Amino acid sequence: MRISTSQFYNTSSANYQRNFANSVKSQQEASDMLRIRTAADDPVGAARLLQLEQQQNMLDQYSSNIVNVRNALGSSESTLNSIGNILQRVNELAVSSGNGAFTDADRKSNADELASLEDQLFSLMNSKDENGKYLFSGSQGDTQPYVRNADGTYSYQGDQSSLMLQVGDMLSLAANETGYSAFEQALNTSRTETTFKDATKNDGRVTISNGQVSGNSAFNDRFSRGEPYEINFTSSSQLKIIDKDGNDVTMEATQGGTFDPNGENTSINFRGVDLRLDITLQAGDDPATVLSGHTVILGAKADTISGTRNPGNGSSGSQVTGTAISDETKYKAAFPGSGAVLKFSATDPSKFELYATPVTASSRPVADGTLSGTGTAADPYTANAAGVSFTLSTAPDGGDSFAVQVDTHQTQNVLDTISHLRKALTTPMGSDPVARQNFLASLDSAMGNISSAINQVSGSVSSIGGRGQALDIQAETNEALGTENTKTQGSIRNSDPAEVMLRLQMQSNMLQASLQAYAKVASLSLTNYI
Incomplete structure (x- = not known):
């Protein structure tokens, strides 16, 4: 087999160029310690790096979402705490208004302060975040959650949908608290009403309140099954309760239906409902028979x-x-x-x-x-x-x-509760026992609903706290995943310094050998032997 001088020359030149390119590449790798710059350097490693980079991008987005959720929840929590403080003051005013020594003027003074608190509460429930979006309107950030109607009542205009942001591969959290969950689900304790079966018997001798739901479970499980009820007064100290099916259920009432006719605002509890009872006998009445025929219908308020x-x-x-x-x-x-x-x-x-x-x-x-x-x-x-x-x-x-x-009267937002209480406080009562009985019933309703509203707001604050803890745990998890991701990317992309230096030294030696061989071949010529 013959090898021409040109072929030998070309082979030596190619070896030199290849060794030179490898040496340059290794020198660049030694300077920045990057093993993979393009997919051609390591197709499998490049594909794995792409996956890891995508995961890192998602982790970065999760971190951004965590910050956004934490800021949004912080604004909501701060506002809800302020609302809770106002409701505590409203409750204090309601309790003090029941003082028997208070005059109409004293109650009017409390009503004036309630009006101011009502306006503050209305403003807070329509609070906005730093982006100008309403905090409590659900997914409708540009819609004012609460409006005051022409009749003085309040309506919720938001929706029940929360803004969900993904903060982890398998975790999405609500970035806001809706007005529906924070304020609209407060249980209404004034869900029952009483009426005289015979209107002519409403003669002032028997005054009985509409009732307040004090036990929601008992009300739903037992009261609702038997209503409407007939409360028959059989004497000046005994009543009988008959359910809709004609069953005598008196024994489920406080003291088996026995009451003190001389007690002012006697309290009767029946199947989760508290009733105020006041008996006012008139001159010449026979206590044994005068209340006979007084029958009151007790039932849930109609929708x-x-x-x-x-x-x-x-x-x-x-x-x-x-x-x-x-x-x-x-x-x-x-x-x-x-x-x-x-x-x-x-x-x-x-x-x-x-x-x-x-x-x-x-x-x-x-x-x-x-x-x-x-x-x-x-x-x-x-x-x-x-x-x-x-x-x-x-x-x-x-x-x-x-x-x-x-x-359905199952719930009542706190703004309407305060509005009703304010109107009750501004209604003159004087020494009228019926007016006082009606006022006390309104006061009971207000205090029950305010307590329910406070619990609802506290529940929302607790929910925010729970989400905050979940955010902290997820942030730690994301950080750990990010650290491992960075390490894995480094192990694939970065070079081993010792291995690079040894390879560079070997390639330098090979380059020198190739250069010497190339120089020898390049000097070969037939004229040198003539």
């Missing part, structure tokens, strides 16, 4: 339904002027408890459909029907849907709709 005209309705000006539950069975079976929309057909205004909220393109009506009535006072326009009768002021236009709200 209150209201309808509001949609601002986008046509020019008809039709309003919902009255609502009534016309069929209790249908109402309990079909009417949406979370609210509804009564919508009239665009092509035939006499036809209507009732939808559960929220209404979407795929929503189906829960009830439908035809508008009845002639529009006269004796025969008004009426829409009957799912057991509820809606009375309209005028005939609606095609496409008109009305928002329907249902108040």
Whole structure:
């Protein structure tokens, strides 16, 4: 086999260039200690580095989310603590207002301070964060959570959805506390009412409050099953309670239905409901028989339904002027408890459909029907849907709709509670025993609801604290993962200094040898031997 001089020359030149390139690469690696710069350096290692970099980017995003969640929760917690302090002061004013020595002027003074606290509370519940978003409006950060209605009541306009941010591979946390969970779920203790079975017997001899729910479990489990109840006064010191099925359940009441007729505002507890009872006998009354026939009906408050005209309705000006539950069975079976929309057909205004909220393109009506009535006072326009009768002021236009709200009296926001208490404190009482009894009942209701509101706010603060602890634990986990990620990336990307230096020395030697061989070959020429 013959090897030409040019072939030998080219081979020596290629070896030199290859060794030179390897030496340069090793010198660069020795200077920055990076083993992988491109995927060509180590395809498997480069792919693994890409995965690790993606994980690191996610960990960085989680860290940013943790900061955002922590800041948002800090703002909410601070605001809720301020709200809690105001509610404590409201509770103090409510307790002091029950002082028997207080005059109408004293209670009016407390009412004035309550008005100021009510305004402060209204402002705090509409607080914004540093980005100008409302803290307690749920996912609707640009919507004011609470508005004051024309009648002095308050309505929540936010939603029940929290803003969720992912802070770990398997953990997402709510970055805010909704007004619905913090304020709207406070249990309403004033969920019962009393009425005289025979109105003529409401002669002032028996004064009994509407009742306050003191035991929610007992109320839901036992009271609700038997209501409405008849409270029959059999004598001046004994009453009998009959449930809806005719069973005598008197023994479940305090002292088996026995009470002191001379005791002022005697308290009676029955199946989780506290009642105030005051007996006022008149001159010439026979205590043994005068209360006979006084029968009081005790039951849960009926649901209150209201309808509001949609601002986008046509020019008809039709309003919902009255609502009534016309069929209790249908109402309990079909009417949406979370609210509804009564919508009239665009092509035939006499036809209507009732939808559960929220209404979407795929929503189906829960009830439908035809508008009845002639529009006269004796025969008004009426829409009957799912057991509820809606009375309209005028005939609606095609496409008109009305928002329907249902108040089951299960909950009551604290702003309405304070408003009711303030009105009770400004109502003159003087020495009227009936007025005082009504005032004490209102006071009981307010204190019970304020206590419930304080518990609800405290629960929200505790929830925020729990999320804060979860954030701390997750932050530590993310930091540990980040540290391991960095170490793993370094082990793949970075070079071993000893190995690099040995390789560089070997490649330098090979480069020198290649250079010497190349020089020898380059000097070969036939003319040297002629």
